[in-house]
Amino acid sequence: MPTNKPIPTPTTEYERQYWQRVANGDVCIAHCQACDHVYHPPRRYCPDCYSDEWEFKSIAGTGTVYGYTSIHRPTQRFASDAPIVSAIITLDEGPRLMGRVACESEAIAAGRRVCLDTPKLSSDNVRLTFKLLPK
């Protein structure tokens, strides 16, 4: 089904907790208390040891651009935002995640340092937005 909403619809307590924290400006990755693995996307079972002793861990919000593109033709509901700079970011904690970077298309490059723009998060907009840090 199309999820034409800014917030994903959580179906379990695990998901409710995750998205609530993100909506509150607290972006998390998952930490396995059994084997100490940190991972993203968050999931109830550790991808390494299968333990379900998960906890959410707040991220510092800083990382390095691994992949990037400038989306000129996004899905219709984001058409007015185009072009959207999307990046795959290696968080300083290790895992990779995808987010927007609030910058010109020409400014983004692999290796650029970014940090999470937390004030952009709200209960009706959980898109992760990063900003470029000075070179």
Place this chain on the structure above:
Amino acid sequence: MNPVLIGYGETSVGESLDYRYEELNMWATQEALRDVDLEPDDIDGLIATAPFRTERFPLPRLIEYLGIAPLNFAELTGVGGASHVNSINRAANAIENGQAETILIVAADALHSDIGPRTVIEELSDSVSEFEEPANIVPSLYAHVANWHLDTFGTTRKQLAKIAAIAHEHASLQRAERAHRQEAKSADEILDAPMVATPLTADQCALISDGGAAFIVTTEENAAEIDQVPVRLKGFGARHTHDHISQMPSFEETGAVKAGQQAMAEAAVSHADIDVLQIYDCFTITVLRILEDLGFCERGNGGDLVDSGALRLTGKWPLNTHGGALAQAHPGMPCGIFHITEAIRQLQGRAEAAQVEDASTALVHGNGGIFSTQAVAILERGERHAD
């Protein structure tokens, strides 16, 4: 036992065929049966592909519609664009295990006329995980790897665009009903198309088409009764790695590296032995990445390989001689089956204007998800028996 691919059939492809999913599957099946003079009753196994808007039980519906019941073996395949190459191996195994003798592999859908390009793009985007930017469409996920390749190796946008130009060139050699787009396009024209997600312009993204194809895998003994050149499966390899592009282990390589090595080792062929290359081409970057992963050039030299002309019909490794997803047809999940029917056509010497001279060995590759699933098969021309 030695299962062989023997006959194939294709529907017309294009934008408004006015056929439903079941009807297109029937059309392709009928053509395949006619190709080798078999009856529906000769089929005792089926591997099919669910429609884009999947029904609860598409497989029984299709079995009933095709009138091929009862079957000893039936399954849906679901590894995206790698599905059909994967299915060759599934069918061969089922035949070797005695589960079935003659298996129909069919895939067709009315992606353009039933669903429509805008809806397909939107719904595919909604299937992208909530953990990845919701504005993404599928091209923007592949675009990350394209930029990485440009930055890391100095590959140029024009080299990427040339891959689409080759696809158009080859599609223009097909009969009109067999190719969705047939106008020649230069690399510059392809670069001038609207930007979708940097560096991929619209002409570097797969089409959205109606259509499909089918082929038949049977025992060597059965094939000996059929007046057609049998095509042997000489080697196979697959690797399935990730879902989210952000979780791809590294942009350095895909699962095609190991899948390709396995297939070529099993077939005991080297790159020089390959006469026809059928590489899944949902985007131009897919081809560039996979050519390197399969060892047709050094890592990072894909752009030079494109420039060399080796991938054109007259080159050393003619690429996607039917035109591929970039120019021939992309009916969604069925897309990869055309890479196989074209390989069969080439090895049987029936490719008309696109025929590669003395084609005896083909490499067929499938890619699904976002570089997620990889399958490689080496196919070889056999000896015609019946006269």
